[in-house]
Amino acid sequence: MGDLLVVGSVALDSVKTPFGQATEALGGSATYFSFAASFFTTVRLVATVGEDFPGEHLALLKNRGVDLSGLQVSHGKTFRWVGEYGYDLNEARTLDTQLNVFADFKPSLPAPLRRTPFVFLANIAPELQLDVLRQMERPRLVALDTMNFWIEGKRDELLEVVAEVDVLVINDAEARQLAREPNLIKAARTILGLGPRSVVIKRGEHGALMASDGHFFFVPAYPLDSVFDPTGAGDTFAGGFMGYLARSDRIDAGALRRAIVYGAVMASFTVEDFSLNRLTRLRSEEIERRYAAFRDLVRVDL
Amino acid sequence: MGDLLVVGSVALDSVKTPFGQATEALGGSATYFSFAASFFTTVRLVATVGEDFPGEHLALLKNRGVDLSGLQVSHGKTFRWVGEYGYDLNEARTLDTQLNVFADFKPSLPAPLRRTPFVFLANIAPELQLDVLRQMERPRLVALDTMNFWIEGKRDELLEVVAEVDVLVINDAEARQLAREPNLIKAARTILGLGPRSVVIKRGEHGALMASDGHFFFVPAYPLDSVFDPTGAGDTFAGGFMGYLARSDRIDAGALRRAIVYGAVMASFTVEDFSLNRLTRLRSEEIERRYAAFRDLVRVDL
Numbered sequence: 195m196g197d198l199l200v201v202g203s204v205a206l207d208s209v210k211t212p213f214g215q216a217t218e219a220l221g222g223s224a225t226y227f228s229f230a231a232s233f234f235t236t237v238r239l240v241a242t243v244g245e246d247f248p249g250e251h252l253a254l255l256k257n258r259g260v261d262l263s264g265l266q267v268s269h270g271k272t273f274r275w276v277g278e279y280g281y282d283l284n285e286a287r288t289l290d291t292q293l294n295v296f297a298d299f300k301p302s303l304p305a306p307l308r309r310t311p312f313v314f315l316a317n318i319a320p321e322l323q324l325d326v327l328r329q330m331e332r333p334r335l336v337a338l339d340t341m342n343f344w345i346e347g348k349r350d351e352l353l354e355v356v357a358e359v360d361v362l363v364i365n366d367a368e369a370r371q372l373a374r375e376p377n378l379i380k381a382a383r384t385i386l387g388l389g390p391r392s393v394v395i396k397r398g399e400h401g402a403l404m405a406s407d408g409h410f411f412f413v414p415a416y417p418l419d420s421v422f423d424p425t426g427a428g429d430t431f432a433g434g435f436m437g438y439l440a441r442s443d444r445i446d447a448g449a450l451r452r453a454i455v456y457g458a459v460m461a462s463f464t465v466e467d468f469s470l471n472r473l474t475r476l477r478s479e480e481i482e483r484r485y486a487a488f489r490d491l492v493r494v495d496l
Numbered sequence: 497m498g499d500l501l502v503v504g505s506v507a508l509d510s511v512k513t514p515f516g517q518a519t520e521a522l523g524g525s526a527t528y529f530s531f532a533a534s535f536f537t538t539v540r541l542v543a544t545v546g547e548d549f550p551g552e553h554l555a556l557l558k559n560r561g562v563d564l565s566g567l568q569v570s571h572g573k574t575f576r577w578v579g580e581y582g583y584d585l586n587e588a589r590t591l592d593t594q595l596n597v598f599a600d601f602k603p604s605l606p607a608p609l610r611r612t613p614f615v616f617l618a619n620i621a622p623e624l625q626l627d628v629l630r631q632m633e634r635p636r637l638v639a640l641d642t643m644n645f646w647i648e649g650k651r652d653e654l655l656e657v658v659a660e661v662d663v664l665v666i667n668d669a670e671a672r673q674l675a676r677e678p679n680l681i682k683a684a685r686t687i688l689g690l691g692p693r694s695v696v697i698k699r700g701e702h703g704a705l706m707a708s709d710g711h712f713f714f715v716p717a718y719p720l721d722s723v724f725d726p727t728g729a730g731d732t733f734a735g736g737f738m739g740y741l742a743r744s745d746r747i748d749a750g751a752l753r754r755a756i757v758y759g760a761v762m763a764s765f766t767v768e769d770f771s772l773n774r775l776t777r778l779r780s781e782e783i784e785r786r787y788a789a790f791r792d793l794v795r796v797d798l
Contacts, residue, residue: 281678376583378701379719399680400702403716412793414705414714417681448798455796491714492794494757496750 198440201240202316210278219469223316226426230433230460232258234441240264244272268295312440320351337361357389416462427461434460500742503542504618512580521771525618528728532735532762534560536743542566546574546597570597614742622653639663659691718764729763736762
C-alpha cells in the first residue's frame with residue numbers, strides 16, 4: 195500500500211441547487227479528494243486555510259486518518275466559493291469567489307511528505323503544481339486536474355506541468371479546450387501527445403472515459419434517481435481513483451481501469467447530498483457493494 | 497433463427513453536415529433498420545414508396561435478402577426529408593418534410609408476413625403502429641420507436657400501443673418527454689410502468705442504456721475520431737438490436753444485453769459516412785471485430 199499526497203484547496207462552499215442549499219459548508223478540491231481517498235489509503239493533505247476555519251472540519255478529516263501536517267493555517271480568512279446549479283446539474287454558475295488566504299498559497303512540503311509515492315495535483319495554478327512536483331522525490335505516479343481558467347490564462351505553464359505528469363484527470367469541456375479539438379476522442383489523443391501516459395475524462399451524468407496508448411475504457415455514471423448536489427463530484431472521483439491505485443500499489447492498465455470504477459463509485463455517493471454529508475455517513479461495505487453494481491451495469495454475459 | 501418484420505418509412509434524404517452533403521440519398525427508418533438487420537436474419541420490410549423511387553435502391557435491399565413483398569409502390573412521389581446538422585451532431589434541424597405517398601400509408605400485411613415472430617414498429621403514427629400490431633399473429637417480441645411529434649400530438653394513441661409492446665426504443669429527450677420527468681433514470685422507470693418489459697434509451701455520442709425490471713445496462717458509443725453523418729444511427733441501432741435477437745431466437749436478459757451491443761456496433765458504422773454508404777461496404781467480420789472491441793471498452797479485468 196502506497197501513501198497518497200494531494201495539494202489543492204480547502205474551502206467553505208455556499209451552494210444552491212433546485213433541491214436545497216448549504217451555507218459555508220466544508221468544500222474544496224483537496225477536501226473532497228482526501229476524504230474519498232481516505233477509504234483506501236493514508237492521505238497527506240497539502241493546502242491552506244484561514245484562522246476562521248472551523249475545528250470540527252479539521253476533526254472530520256483527522257478522524258478519517260488524513261495527515262494534516264501539510265495543512266497551513268494562515269493569517270486571514272478561508273477560501274470561500276458561492277455557486278448555484280439549475281436543473282441541468284452539469285454546470286455550476288459561480289456567484290462569488292473569495293480567494294482569501296488561498297491567494298497567497300505557496301505550498302512548501304515538510305520533508306517527510308516529499309517521498310510520498312502517489313501524488314495528486316488538484317486544480318490550482320499550474321506554477322504551484324509544478325513547484326510541488328519539483329519538491330517531490332521520485333514519485334511513482336502523478337496525476338493532475340485543472341480547469342478552464344488555467345487552460346485559457348496560463349496555457350504555457352500548464353503545458354509545462356502536464357508534460358511531466360502520468361495521468362491528466364479533467365472534464366470533457368476542459369479536454370476539448372486544452373486540445374483545441376471538438377471531437378472528444380481526437381482531443382484525448384491530442385492530450386496523450388502532450389506527455390501524460392493516460393488521460394481520464396469526466397463526463398458528469400455520462401460517466402467517464404480513459405485513454406491510454408490506443409486503448410479506451412468507459413465507465414457509465416451510476417444510475418441515480420436524483421442527483422442532489424454535484425459539487426465535488428470530480429474531486430471525489432479523483433480521490434477514489436488515486437486512492438485505489440495507492441492502496442493496490444499498482445499502476446498497470448488493469449489497476450487503472452479498476453481505479454476508474456472506484457472513482458465513479460465514490461463520485462456517485464458525493465452527489466447524493468450536499469457537501470461531504472454523504473461521504474461522512476459512508477461505510478466501506480457500501481463502496482464494495484456499489485463497485486459490484488457498477489460491474490453489473492456493463493456486464494454483457496449474464 | 498426467427499424472421500423479423502419492420503414497418504416504417506423509406507425515404508429520400510437530403511442532408512448537410514459540416515463535413516459534406518448528400519442529395520436525395522436513400523434513407524428512412526425502415527431502410528436503415530432493414531439493411532442493418534439483414535446482417536443477422538431475414539427481414540421483411542413493410543413501407544411505401546412512390547413511383548419515382550429508384551430501382552437501384554430496391555436492388556440494394558433485395559441483394560441483402562430483404563423481403564420486399566410488403567413494400568407498396570404507390571401512385572405519387574416518395575417521402576422526402578431535408579435536414580442539416582451543425583457541429584453538435586446530436587440534433588438535426590429539419591428544413592423540409594414532404595410526406596408524399598407516406599401521408600396515405602395504410603399498411604396492410606400480406607398473410608405470410610403476419611406470422612413473423614420479431615416485429616419492429618419504427619417511428620410512424622401510433623395508430624398505424626397499433627393497426628400493424630393487430631394484424632400480427634402472436635409475435636414473440638415487439639419493439640417500438642417513436643418521436644417528439646407523436647409524444648406531443650398523439651399521446652393517448654401512443655400510450656395505447658406502448659402498453660402492448662415488449663421493448664420501447666427511444667432517445668433520451670423522447671424518454672424525458674414521454675415520462676414527463678427530467679431525470680433519465682426515473683424516466684426509464686416511469687416508462688416501464690407504461691407496459692413495456694424493457695426500455696432502451698439511445699444517447700447519441702454517449703451510447704445507450706437499457707432498463708428492465710430494476711436492472712440497468714449501459715453501453716458506450718464507439719470512440720470514433722469523426723462522426724460524419726448521424727442520420728439513421730438510431731434506426732440502425734434498432735436494426736442491429738432486433739436483428740441479433742431474431743437471429744439468436746432468444747429474448748432473455750443476456751440476449752437483450754448482447755443485442756444492445758450489436759445495436760451500438762451497427763450504429764457506429766452508419767455514422768461513418770452519408771446515407772447507407774458505410775453499411776453497403778460492411779462485411780460480417782467487421783461487425784464481429786467491432787463487437788469484440790466494444791467488449792474491451794468496458795472490460796474491467798484485463
